[in-house]
Amino acid sequence: MFLSMQHLLFPLISFPIILLLLIPFKWLSSSSETKRNLPPSPPRLPIIGNLHQLGSVPHVSLRDLARKYGPVMMLHLGSVPMLVVTSAKAAQEILKTHDLVFSNRPKLKIPDQLNYGSKDIGFAPYGEYWRQIKSISVIHLLSRRRVNSFRQVRERETIRLIELIEKSGGLVVDLSEKLVKLTNNVISEVALGRTSDDYKFRDLLVRFQTLLGVVSVGTYVPWLSWVDWLRGLDSRTNTLRRELNEFYDAIIEEHVAKRKLGDGGNDQDHDLVDILLDVQKENASNFTFGKDTIKAIVSDVFSGGTDTTSSSIEWAMSELIRHPHTMKRLQQEVTEVAKGKPMITEDDIEDMPYLKAVLKETLRLHIPLPLLVPHEAMDDVNVMGYDLKKGTQVMINGWAIGRDPSIWEDAEEFKPERFLNNNVDFKGFHYELLPFGSGRRGCPGIQFAVSINELVLANLVYKYDFALPNGQKVEELDMSDLVGLVVRKKEPLMVVATARF
Template identity: 80%
Template sequence: MLLSFELLMSPLISFPLLLLLLIPFKWLLSSAVKAPKNLPPSPPKLPIIGNLHQLGSIPHLSLRTLAEKYGPVMMLHLGSVQMLVVTSAKAAQEILKTHDLVFSNRPKLEIPDQLNYGSKDIGFAPYGEYWRQIKSISIIHLLSKKQVQSFRQVRERETARLIDLIGQSGGSVVNVTNMLVKLTNNVICEVALGRTYNDGFKFKDMLVKFQTLLGAVSVGTYIPWLSWVDSLRGLNRQTKKLAKELNDFYDAIIEEHVVKRKMGGAGDNQEPDLVDILLDVQKDSATTGFTFGRDTIKAIISDVFSGGTDTTSSSIEWALSELIKNPPAMKRLQQELTDVAKGRSMITEDDIDNMPYLKAVLKETLRLHTPLPLLVPHESMDDVSVFGYDLKKGTQVMVNCWAIARDPSIWEDADMFKPERFLNSCVDFKGFHYELLPFGSGRRGCPGIQFAVSINELVLANLVYKYEFALPNGVRGEELDMAELVGLVVRKKDPLMLVPTARF
């Protein structure tokens, strides 16, 4: 269950007298700090909590509403933290391109820090030599174009298993959501760990908790002297419990690889997986001068799973949901797939480049259902001027890429699913077009774009090529519930339950 902001603030409501006694002191203290000369516009703030109460239970929606009043570049005061919120493509470009280096740091966030071994992962590590080293290792050994292509057989094998599993349903209702999660988890397990795991759904539950906690608001992060509130809510207990569960899982995986290597290597002529590669890097670290401990290995594994499983499976789920709600788009895509496949039993990765409408469907899905609606916060490493406003060193920046992707000044019929908009457009999602930023941009952009997109394209193409899908109990496709479950990643609230029928 997600932690809503109302739940977050409930302990504060229980101690009104304490807060009233502390407000004058804290308010006077904060007002004594000298501010820059020209700050961005900001909503009125409350003592102590500032604008925290205005985040609401769905922050990307609340922040868009505030931006409509205060502008695409506005300053929020989240407790003691100054947070610049960006809600336009031009402003995002200034942050992520013009001043990319200045904003390449990450703020220290309590929950990610606990779950990622002191922020030793790629996503949350502070900018510096350590981050550059681990990002380089991950790209070269897992996420380069050559490496992604080398995993083709894994993707195609798992996609074929999914298609066969759906076919065995005999026309009964299937939980497509669970099937997609299992597929993406299996692909990543084989690539990163060398094999799949029978307890995959237990691990999936841990990953769901992981994403939920990363999306939770920690009072202590923004108001350090109220960090006890997180303990009162049980947030610290949940985080520590999950961190231990994940740590035990990763330790078991690493030990399994260490034992296997002592016995003579991967076996069965298998190529080294990510853990093998990281163990080799660790072994060589003594000669390179780069400290590479076991916690770093576990943090990188965590990044690969958390960044690859939930975001990838949810994107395929959203795409299929939108096609079911929009039958003309479904028919057009099926026609393209049928024309390219020419009667073959499966779509292969060689076919994908000849499928512009498939690519348009996925772009439109990523626009409407941005996996991370709010990019992970950036932090300025120096004083800087942005859009004529003066920002102090340490100012955090949050880019509302969900709101930018639905900006009516950029997108015609911004809230409608219209893949055709991308057929004659050069706009892509690789971080060079700031009106579409599902994977971020610049130095801190997601390095796993090609890895994720390769799975998305292949799986969606084969699902739509092989089957017609209907909703259970005669519900029409247009009536499909698209309610969201908000965390770090926005997922479909209810699992996608469908009745498949073979097309041929």
């Protein structure tokens, strides 16, 4: 009894003593903080800081906070300082002026678990390992030469899409589902050597992207990790990780078995998995390039190439249907360039400035990743006159920048014409348009994604007129989104397609 009372009394007695000891430390810490010029920051709650202010749609919540506290503001997610940037000028300082300083990625709980300890390109910490796997992926999959070599794959899958729509015979078509299938087939062929009609795998990819966009409380307040368990987040992550692991293991084993039988084909026939297995063999003594690295890179290619690409075409078609005059102008352009050919080719697209303007405007309003993948400062640095400590995370709100009324006239309106006499592009050199990020950690797959977007969109509007089912008016089209790492339409795009010729 005495022992138990002692255990109860000790914390009560020791807590005031500890508090008294901490007060001078806190005072000194606060004093040193005042010497630094810190960004404005909204008030924060004990323990969780500003986590509650992220809301259910973080890019919108952060834009609203920025309207009050400025385009460069500091949040505290638990004890983690997070600089939130919502201006093109500040984004340029992060991604260009101080590109090297901010080239690291913070270690985030869910991405780390789903990407085999952050062994993928997107979330790997900055360093030699990241440089090597990025170089491998760019050279063997994403270089201009390799992207051009996949032209027949893109054209074949586009023809298949057109044929599927034709077979609908004027009935309602789930265009969203067919676009996901198209992009998944393109990625499957170049990464795995075959197309995939595996609906289960597509479901895995959707769940993967959704979970990557979920804020884990345990990432920012480790001792509150039980909240993630209570939300079912841990269970969902573990289940998905196991299912993805089984899928990738089967793919790798299939490739290894073919190679043992001498059926690996020549170098030109090698897909990404073959190439990664070759690299692994060459680096047998390098323990960092193991089976998990292969799975992480393949996962990156699928998640980055499927959902982001299909959602961009889906949003573009939705906006064109909502704006019949824009659709008509685009159809006129592609028809004039095609000159009666049965299909638009990639050579034709170079003469379609309005098509390119439509895609730029789509990416401005519907940026695939509204909050770019977070960066982390590797050293103390000054940004826009504010002093940031090493370890500060940075979140760039590309969605808010793309809708900034100080940059864009009629910022909320879909007006592709704004890009006809405007050299702003999305390749990472214009910070008012950042759908693929910029700098060292910018997306290396820009050309791969854009080549699919342009070809598919050009052929869809060339071959068909589109209407909404059941006499629905275009202004009634549901444009609400489903938030994850990638923002997709909440409701699938259901259309009735009528052949134009």
